[in-house]
Amino acid sequence: MKYMTNRKLRFALIGNEYQARKSVTIHRILDYLKMRGAEVTIDRKYFDFLTQEQHLDIDCSGVFDDGDFEADFVVSLGGDGTFLKAADRVGGRGIPILGVNMGRLGFLADVLPTEIESALDEIYNGTYHLEAHSVIKIEVDGEEISGSPYALNDIALLKRDNASMISIRCSINGQFLVTYQADGLIISTPTGSTAYNLSNGGPIIVPSAHNLCITPVAPHSLNVRPIVINDDCVIDIEVESRNHNFLAAIDGRSEKLRQGSRIRIMKAPYQIQIVKQQATHYFSTLRDKLMWGADQR
Numbered sequence: 001m002k003y004m005t006n007r008k009l010r011f012a013l014i015g016n017e018y019q020a021r022k023s024v025t026i027h028r029i030l031d032y033l034k035m036r037g038a039e040v041t042i043d044r045k046y047f048d049f050l051t052q053e054q055h056l057d058i059d060c061s062g063v064f065d066d067g068d069f070e071a072d073f074v075v076s077l078g079g080d081g082t083f084l085k086a087a088d089r090v091g092g093r094g095i096p097i098l099g100v101n102m103g104r105l106g107f108l109a110d111v112l113p114t115e116i117e118s119a120l121d122e123i124y125n126g127t128y129h130l131e132a133h134s135v136i137k138i139e140v141d142g143e144e145i146s147g148s149p150y151a152l153n154d155i156a157l158l159k160r161d162n163a164s165m166i167s168i169r170c171s172i173n174g175q176f177l178v179t180y181q182a183d184g185l186i187i188s189t190p191t192g193s194t195a196y197n198l199s200n201g202g203p204i205i206v207p208s209a210h211n212l213c214i215t216p217v218a219p220h221s222l223n224v225r226p227i228v229i230n231d232d233c234v235i236d237i238e239v240e241s242r243n244h245n246f247l248a249a250i251d252g253r254s255e256k257l258r259q260g261s262r263i264r265i266m267k268a269p270y271q272i273q274i275v276k277q278q279a280t281h282y283f284s285t286l287r288d289k290l291m292w293g294a295d296q297r
Contacts, residue, residue: 008038009038009039009072009073010038010041010070010072011038011041011075012043012070012074012075013026013041013042013060014077014085015043015077015078016077017053023050025077025100025113026050026058026077028117030060032117032120036120036124040060040061041061041062041063041071043065044063044064044065046077047060072095073097073098073123074089074095074096074098075098075100076097076098076099077100078109079101080099080106080107080108082109083097083109084108084152084153084252086099092268096273096275097273097274098120099274100112100116100119107285108274110276110285111277122277122278129276129278130273130275131207132274133189133190133274134190134231134267135270135272136150136155136189136212136267136268137151137265137268138155138248138250138265139264139265139266141261145248147253150250151189152251152272153188154188154195154196154197154251156185156196157184157185157247157248157263158183158184158249159241159246163242164241164243165181165183165218166181166239166240168182168185168216169237169239170185170214171237172235172236174234178224180216180224182218182219182220182224183217184217185216187212187213188202188213188215189231190205190207190211191207193213194289194290197213200215200216200217200218203226203228204286207282210230211228211230211231212228212229212235213229214228231267232267235264237262238260239257239259239260244259246259
C-alpha cells in the first residue's frame with residue numbers, strides 16, 4: 001500500500017541501546033518527521049538510552065513497550081540484529097519496516113544515515129517498494145518456548161558449549177531424510193541464507209524464492225551437504241545429546257531444550273514487509289557486502 005503525501009503518518013522507532021555512536025542520526029529522523037507532521041513513538045528502552053545515557057533532548061509523541069504500538073511504519077535504527085528484533089515485535093501485523101544502518105552496510109538495515117531524508121521522501125511520495133520476506137516457526141512437543149517461536153533469519157539446533165556433537169534425526173513431510181552427526185543444524189529462510197547459513201557453507205538464496213535451506217554445522221561426515229527444499233515443507237527433528245539437552249537459537253535467541261524433544265519447523269502464516277528504496281537492488285547489495293569482484297591483492 002502506498003500513502004499519499006498529505007496523510008499524517010505514524011512511525012514507531014526501535015533502536016540499538018548499546019550503540020552510542022551517531023546520535024545525530026536520530027535527530028535527523030525526528031526533525032524530518034516533525035517537519036512532515038508525523039506522529040512518532042519510541043521504544044522505551046531506546047528512549048531511556050537516548051535521554052538518560054546520551055543526554056539527548058528527544059521530542060516525540062510517546063514511548064511504548066515490547067509490541068504495544070500502532071504505526072504505519074517501523075524504523076529500525078542499528079544493524080541487522082536490531083532489525084530482527086524489530087521484525088519480531090511487528091510479528092504478523094504487516095507493518096512495513098525501514099532499516100537504517102548505524103554501522104556497516106547490512107542486508108536488512110540497508111539505509112545509510114546519509115540516505116535517511118531521501119528514504120523518508122520516498123515513503124511520503126509513495127515511490128518506495130516493499131519486499132515480502134518469509135518467516136519460519138518452531139514448535140516443540142512437550143516443552144514451552146519462553147520467547148517468540150518465529151524467526152526471520154534462521155532457527156539453529158546446536159550442541160551446548162564443551163559438549164560432544166549431537167545426533168539430529170531429520171524428516172521432511174514425514175519422509176526420513178538423514179540423521180546428522182554434527183555440532184548443529186541450521187534451517188534458514190532466504191533472508192537468513194546470507195547469515196549463519198552462509199558461514200557454514202550454505203547457498204545464497206534470493207529473498208523472493210520460496211525455499212528453505214537445511215545446513216549442518218561441522219558435520220562428522222564430509223559427504224553431508226546443505227539441501228534446499230520448498231518452503232511449504234514441514235521439517236520434523238529429534239535430537240540426541242550426551243548432555244541430555246541442547247540449544248535452539250531462534251534468530252540468535254537461545255532456548256535450552258531437553259533431549260528427545262520432538263521439534264517441528266515450518267513456514268509461519270505471515271511475512272515481514274521491508275521498505276526498500278527505488279535505487280536499492282539485492283544483487284548490488286550482495287556484491288558490496290561480500291566484496292565480490294574486489295581486488296584483494
